[in-house]
Ligand code: AMP
């Protein structure tokens with residue numbers, strides 16, 4: 245995808261803080277970290293959002309999920325972490341290239357969506 249910012253990061257046309265790369269997956273630190281550890285795992289293939297995944301992406305998505313706990317641990321998340329996929333308008337997605345946020349650090353993260361009481 246010509247103008248997609250994460251495709252440009254994958255191609256090295258925009259610099260990023262490297263976390264991981266293999267033939268199909270790329271990971272880099274979020275430019276505006278929400279916690280001491282905050283990086284993104286993306287497929288090199290341009291998929292716009294989780295709403296656009298298809299059966300043919302099954303093994304790619306599986307590979308990403310298997311990879312995440314390993315990378316999280318390597319980045320210092322020894323006692324848990326949070327994964328977030330914002331999807332579409334309601335999900336508040338800003339960049340339309342599928343990405344899994346991995347967020348963690350030393351302290352417990354705040355409740356993501358407060359429970360109504
Ligand atoms: P969202 O689409 O809502 O999941 O959010 C997109 C995320 O991408 C935000 O957390 C941004 O801080 C992050 N982001 C946007 N541009 C860059 C960039 N050039 N390098 C690293 N992270 C970025």
Ligand code: ZN
Pocket residue numbers: 245248249250251252289290291340341
């Ligand atoms: Zn893209």
